[in-house]
Amino acid sequence: MALEPLNVARRKLNEVLGDKSTKYFSHMKQWFRMKLTKEEFDTEARKLLFPEQVHHHNEFLLALLNKVEGLAEASISIAQEKASSHNRNSRKHKRNSRTSEKSNFEPVDLLEYLPPSSPPGAGSDGVKYAAQEIFLPDHALVVGRFMLAAWELGLEGADDDAADVIVVAVQHFLKNVLTAVLAQRKGYKMHNKRFMYDIGGDMPNMWLRNSAKLYDPQTEGRVNVDEGMTDLLGPRCPPTIDEMEHAAAFEIACSEANNEPNDDVLTIDEFYNTLLTHKNIISCHSVYAINMERLATMLNHPSV
DSSP states (O other): OTTHHHHHHHHHHHHHHGGGHHHHHHHHHHHHTTSSOHHHHHHHHHHTSOGGGHHHHHHHHHHHHHHHHOOOHHHHHHHHHHHHHHHHHHHHHHHHHHHSOTTSOOOOOGGGGSOOOOOOOTTOSOOOOHHHHTSOOOHHHHHHHHHHHHHHTTOSOOOHHHHHHHHHHHHHHHHHHHHHHHHHHSEEEEETTTEEEEEEEOOBOTTSGGGGGGOOGGGGTOOOBOTTOSSSOOBOOOOOHHHHHHHHHHHHHHBOOOOSOOOSOOOHHHHHHHHHHOGGGSOOHHHHHHHHHHHHHHHHOTTO
């Protein structure tokens, strides 16, 4: 139901565009890719329409922005009502203070002199890439790209749940990249040879004899049986806090000293070496090659 007004506006726009609809959506794709500004896209779109057909473009663009950005007129009216009610309450409070004793000092309310704040209208701010905003792609950004791709393939639109899957997938992908970079920097432990934990721990010194005693068979999924139980077989009790502290101190004693300075800042060199070693982090070869080229350029040309 949420896509119905948008699809109705899109069908009407396609009817008046005819064969020029492909060129229209090509300009929209350039707008999404930041190759055109919103004003340039609006100018190019108006060139494809007659003056009496421009309202179809405006209706479609407004429906798209309301769907993607979620900026409805109701939010603006609610904000204005809150601001007006705050002004009324402040004026009432000011009248009551006048009737009180003149010797009492009451500080002025600074919010009374501030202009009422209201959220911006749809499309008032320029569309930016997630990398420019230093944020991960959110639901609205993915939905907009999904709908444009669906319309190019002749589909009616994209479901919101599909965008949620992409948002979660991007988060997991970024987590895998950061995990690989941090694992290259310092030590870590493995559980069942799959689950990585205790990232940032000290690496054991292979030249120390006691470092061989750091192996814990329970990390491989094995469970030691308590031999003191004669009637029944059961697992041993988990280690106590004192035993865990003793084991942690023993691990530190068996580790090798790391004299390299670490300012806890991930560098481009670390990302480049990690992706060069673990190529399977980025499964798509074209995406991997493009990003490796960018990292190499940033390493050799710091001004880029």
